[in-house]
Amino acid sequence: MLDDINPELISRAKNGDAVVIGALYERFRLSIFRYLYYRLGDQQMAEDLTSEVFLRMIRSLPGLNPKSVSFQAWLFQIARNLAIDHYRKMSVRDHVQLDENAISRDEDIDTSLEKSLTSERLRWALSRLNPDQRDVIVLRFVAGMPITQVAQTLHKSEDSVKGLQRRGLSTLRQILTE
């Protein structure tokens, strides 16, 4: 299993090898999309920003130093920055509030967690976490990133990420069962 992208492929991508860039797109588009979906809570916006992540990736490749950060962590840093920019541009508080209301109206929240966890319900619950906890939960369990890479993505220590992971899961469980 590929844990990350090897330096040879990164070098080819840096030199504009369309085949490799296409492969990187295919390799990561799904996990980037899902990260953005749960981060933003909007499928359409997540799709828009997913392609933007890869366009920024191409522009930013010359600055990538694979010695200091894994490719995957670096790519998710781009996605995270885009998501933060998006929040800044939007009226975030209103957006999230509307979003939460919509879910609350549409869904009959079941208290039996295991039986009723859906992606929609997860999205709703994640929207109530603080951003760091949400990032950790999504990167760890949706994107499937190891602790080390999550730490690189969020510019935090591994211990800090482990703490966010536990507190995030704990809060999420409370939200989902309340």
Added chain:
Amino acid sequence: MPDMDELLQRKIQALEDGSPLEEVLKGMGDDAGELASLVQLAQSIRTLHHPVPLSERALADRKKVLAAAQKYRQQAGSKRSLDWSWLKEQWTPVYAILAVAICLIVVVLGGGIWLAGSRNAPVVSLAYVDGQVEILPAGGDESWHSVASDEPVSEGTHIRTHAGAKAILEYYDGSLTSIDSSSEIILVTAKRGPGSALQVLLEQNVGSTSHYVKPLKGGEGFFVVQTPAGNASVHGTVFNVSVSPTGKALYSVDAGEVVVSNAETEVTLSGGQATVSQPGQAPAEPAYQFTLYDEITATHDNQWSAAGVLFALADLKTAPQAGQPARVSGRILSDGSLIADQIEPAQPGEPQRRFTGQLKKMDGDIWNVGGKDIQMDASTILSGDLSLGSPVKVVFAVQEDGSWQALRLESLDSLASFSIPPVASPDPNAKPRLSFEPNEIKETACTEAFDLTGMLVNTADEPKDYATNVLLGYSILKGAEYVEWIELTPSGWEIIQAGEQVDFNIRVTLKPSWSTASDDTQVMIRIDIIQEANRSDRHQTDLTVTLSSSCEGALSPTPSPTPTSTVTSPPMAAPSGVFVDCTGTEPHPTGTSLAKKYSVTYEEIMGWFCQGFGFGEIDMVYGWRDDYHVLVTDIFNERISGKGWGEILQELDGETQRSEPDLKPTHKPTHTPKPEKKTDH
């Protein structure tokens, strides 16, 4: 609460490593209820069906990204912003240099501007510098001074790298010399000879260098590395030279041929071979190479061991430090013994063990390379055109019983024929017609990595209608979540003549989740032509590759087992000899674990295993037994009769709906059955 954080992480890590949820929860004890619920929640999120983007949208976005990549490539080519940083990371010069060559192809194909510029480029320049690299220019009027990338260097220049530093020389024809840390060379000659033939003479007194030399033009070109112990001369190859402080030189060849000579004699090395030479002594006979990474253990009388492999030291002045991880490289002598020429501290993340040799046997699961048996299985990656007698490189792991499991087998012949093609100019009068034949491939994927062959044909009749600068791309239409990586090799051609057909390899690596996907799951890939210079409009052809998750072929066509009346009875009265034949004499740990897990006998589990069912499948079926209250024999029989697992599961779902509407599970069971056990057995 750092302990709780760490404990939770360990439990989640166990899940990620493949341990069943129940097993992870079991080890937590009764006082860890909160933690257990968090582990369960983590697992629920991991296994949830997450949303996917619209496939049409993904296709459009991919085109947009590729268009941006092509635009970027042209800019990268015009700026000559080649990136060499990965060379530092790679131990194997073959991959490193080959990848440089690939990068050069990309730049050459994509940048006429680059070529125009290269005609006026200096004969040689320092294309990449990392760390403290110094030069002493010819003439003697200057002293050593530090240099940066892209600095031209002239004949007579001394170049030295300090500890941890690296430099790469790039010659005008694209040939390369990589200078490792703590090395020193003199650029004695660097000329553009008659007919643009490259003429290079390097003097290397200490350190290590690697060279990628393009095929030299005409008889005027030469590329020689001179050491105190002899010279290495080539005419297009990939090779490495390492000189110790005592002047002893180690020459090794990854591809092509190298002649090593001194006043005594000369030897010719081919791909995968190495020799050593001492000042005043004839070079040793060519031998194949090995490299080990592990802790070194002293055994007896100049016998050492690393990774369970015995070797002797050549003539190293200092004995290696036992117990320290090291990189041991050397030669495999004609009697099969190993002699270490270099022992260096291992760097973090260095690759697995490897050796080279002639492929002598390709039969069943045991192949033979250079007299050494290696175990092959479905996960072994095969690369290049492998044929008996050809030199190959083997990356291997040492098993508990001391046998060598081949992780990758790579032909070294294919590297020898590698060369950078000249760029072809677009011809507006050419009207090529490219077509994939066939345009559809359907395969059953039972392993996580497999290779397919595609074919592209220029169906035009007139010789003028050639295709040029052809580049393939691909998009995943369906099942992207199961795809780890796709590689097309080659992915481009300089020219495809009218009437010519070219083959390419499609390597698809799937994620482990593929092996547990239901039978109706598909991955669909479309391969198309993303560039061809002689047509402004797009070639209307593509190749669709469809992979199905059903592993029908993996099941041996054995007769159906006799159904039994209770689920606890062995499905087949399999004699113990069967177990010996299919698993060995020792009880299989997974079989033991499953028997315990489902409260059945070990013989029952192994009865199914020895009929060709995998432990994962057996686990799944017994899980269904508990979930749906059915007989495992019925399920296995349905499978043997030809039904897919997905189909069987749908039937189970349907029957449950009809008979027990209130008890229907809220989600499909996975390989990991629910903890609650059925009580009727």
